[in-house]
Amino acid sequence: MDSSQGKGRISRDIVNQLSVIVRTAQIHDPRNVAVASAVEKFVSGVNGLMLEEGPIEIEIVGEYFYLNGERVKFTTEHLLNFDSLLREFKRRRLGSVKFVCETKPEEVQAFLGAFVSSQYAAEPFEDLRANTERLKCISVGALRRISEGAEDIRKAVKHTYFNAVSFTRGVMNRIKTGERISMKKAKRVVETMVDTLLEKEEFLLGMTVIKDYDEYTFHHSVNVSILSVALGQRLGMDKIKLMELGLVSLFHDIGKTVIPNEVLNKPGAFDEEDWKLMARHPLSGVKIIFNMKNFDSSSIRAAITAYEHHIHPDGSGYPAARKLSELDLFSRIVAIADQYDAMTSSRVYARVPMSPDSALALMVKRSATQLDPLLLKFFINLVGTYPVGTLVMLDTRELGIVTGANTSEHLRPRVTIITDADGNRISPMVADLAEKDGSGSYPRSIAKAVDHNRYGINLAEYFL
């Protein structure tokens, strides 16, 4: 194996090839020629890496693959294969596949046979495990439950989140007073956010449900940045691009710093003049960005996004353009994240926020004109049918709040249950709705989504 290729690429190729052989084996018999040649390629990759690394474990953590503890990064071209393999793993409650010694194609074919047949079993993972126990070099592990160290992770993520909000507040205040902004610091803040998203996406996405009415603009900027980077990650963007997207989206509303506080925090409805002022923030944003940062590729991108994020693909929105130009990819991503966060937040001109699922439903309606339909599709896949923060009633009559999405089964997110079946408050308890009971059926399913805003439920209680 050519070590100059880099382990990252080799890992990606191995996972990608595993997806290929799984799909091929679902169509053909595992001993078929088409499967055999794909299996050989996979075996050669695994054995090659094993020479350097020793045993190899491919594992799912959250929504991503890890190979020997390191996250396997993918690009857009691998997205479909990774996504499909993730679903196949999760469908079987399969968490990991371990190769402990030099593997032979026949053994991988036997594993594939067991893998394919397990999908029809009542308890797929147990079936798969039983049928692979005889294999010498390949073993399987069950999908891990939410890790026990979740509290520590939550603390670290919370720290990252509030540090970003506090930084954004500082930046905006300094712009108001004409002080200089440290882009170095901004980059470091965003780098931390990107790292957190890459490793603990679900936790950081969970933080976006925290809304602070008084500090809306700062929270909103950070939330839009998190949602944009998460979407960018789903689109297969690399780390550097995610950082650029994070930075650009963090400053998308920077033009609002020139809007007087009396207007921004006006308790009553906005009059025409107020709206005119608000509508100028994209233009101000461009000027501010170039005042705080020299012309370079990232400031250019930030300026474009600051200007375009309220212009719709059909040319409507603001500022009104003389000619219809194709909107930048970052602008379209930010527009989705911006609308979603704004709709689910309480703002001065829309006191009562929408529930996450209602917001999503409205965005889908707008997708033909106001939002990019393709990107919105990926966004919905990211946040799920029941986005994090949605209050739901389960078919068990328990009330719960969605605290984590489940990519392979969108209708079965992770839910923090807050009442028992009689409506009595209980100590919050996390349930993964994708988990089946001993009889192979789901013990809990969502019956209804409820607008938590109607009842004044403070989601922060469950996410902080």
Place this chain on the structure above:
Amino acid sequence: MVSAEDIKPAQELIQVFQRARKNLRIYPVNNPVYSKTIEDAFARADDFLEEHGDLELKFRQNEIMIGDKTIYSADREDNFAFFFFRDGVRELSFRRGLTLDEMKGFLQAISFDFERQSEDDDIVTMLWEGDFEHIKYVVDGSFLLEDEVYENQATARAKTEPASEVDLKRIYDDVLMEEAAARQTQVIQVTKADLLALQKEMERDQQDKLPRLIEILFELFRGSSAQEYGGIVNLINEAFEYCARNGNLRMALGILEAAKNPPGGAEDEGLMKEELKRVFEFACSPGIVGMLGERLDSGEILDADAFDEYVRHLDKKAVPSFITILGELKTMEARKQVINALVFLGEKDIHALAKGLSDDRWYVVRNIIYIFRRIGDKRALEFLSRAAHHQDVRVRMEVLKTLGELEGHGMMSVLKEALDDPETSIRLTAVRALGRIKSNSSKRIIMDRISSKPFLDFEFNEKKECFEALANWNDPGTEEFLLKALRSTSFFKRARMDEFRACAAYSLGLVRCRSALEPLEKLKGAKNGLLREYAYKAIKRIEYGQ
């Protein structure tokens, strides 16, 4: 883990890194020392890791440590440990399997001059972007904290409305009463077609963003009030500078074209145009033209057509800027392009161009004179007399060539003077110039020179050049003069005289003087070989045009 006896090799490795950092800052990327430094450092690090295992360094303000052992310490504030420490790096580890590319990335990161090259980055960002598999670091991000108490305050604020006060039972009852089923936004599986569309989207995203930004800046300009024009034009100029710095001439052209055609019909169209003039002034400025010069000199392929087109958008104000870079450019190709630019621009302001004649560098002066010649404007002649006495022979020569091409009738004294120049090349050039001017006085000067006593002793080439120049006048007077020269005889210096006559024969051939055939025929039998040969050639030319 490195043990106590491994301290020395680790110390040596730190020194290798420091030396490499210094070399990478001094030598350009294409210098062999640059790549050798990286290869050597990699070999040393690889040997270390092979022999001692992973290297785990800890950083304090003035110290680098392995475990509790200090392997580097310094008092100076700008020490190697502090370089990492100040940006928050507390631990740095090199692991087995380190690749040459990773070492290169690492050394490039530590040799980056953050203050001069990019204020927006620091060592942590560089390491982060490097995304190295075998180089890991631990950062203390506490200095990033904007407000230490913010997190606690924000958390407290977010929890001001505890869920315990919410009547969950009421929610429960309400929800049970509602008939509506679960509201679902259908998640649609991503299809292959979606992925293809996405891939195309990503490819499109690689395209230059500048055109869109420029569109936006001009939209912004149009949408602004008169008071804001100045600020927006400053932004447009910054974008322009960015284009120039990166050699994006097409985009710079785009800006100039957009600035040339502000929207018609606007109330303050006049004011808009006035403000946008600053874009053109900026395009002519020494800073911008200097940047273009650097790009031209860099050897990178620059769109030559775009450069020409760009120059055509400039006005005479750009002349001094281009003269400045003319003296600074190092490559012939770059000078050629700038000379072409000055030929175009100098025509608009000959006086501004003439200022370049005062430059201390001979080659700038010579090039300016050459530009005058290319422009072909006789107004340039008035500036040339000063340069005719330039101490550098190459400049003097260029002046004479130019005088010839511009037919500088009023500059006879300069040319006449040049005929006495100690440099043969200058004298020859002056003769040629006189020939090109073709005036009576220039003919007289040449004839006088040929008739002068010392002329006989001139080198053959110089004599020939004078006769050749005289051939520019194809008139009876000239023929008569040449025939007389052909018939000249002398008792002394016979060989010199034969050369003289050979030159006359040559010139008669050039003017195709048929009345010279008879004396030339006679010379076919001359004793002197040169005279014979030239007489023969002249006859052929007169008779057959060969």
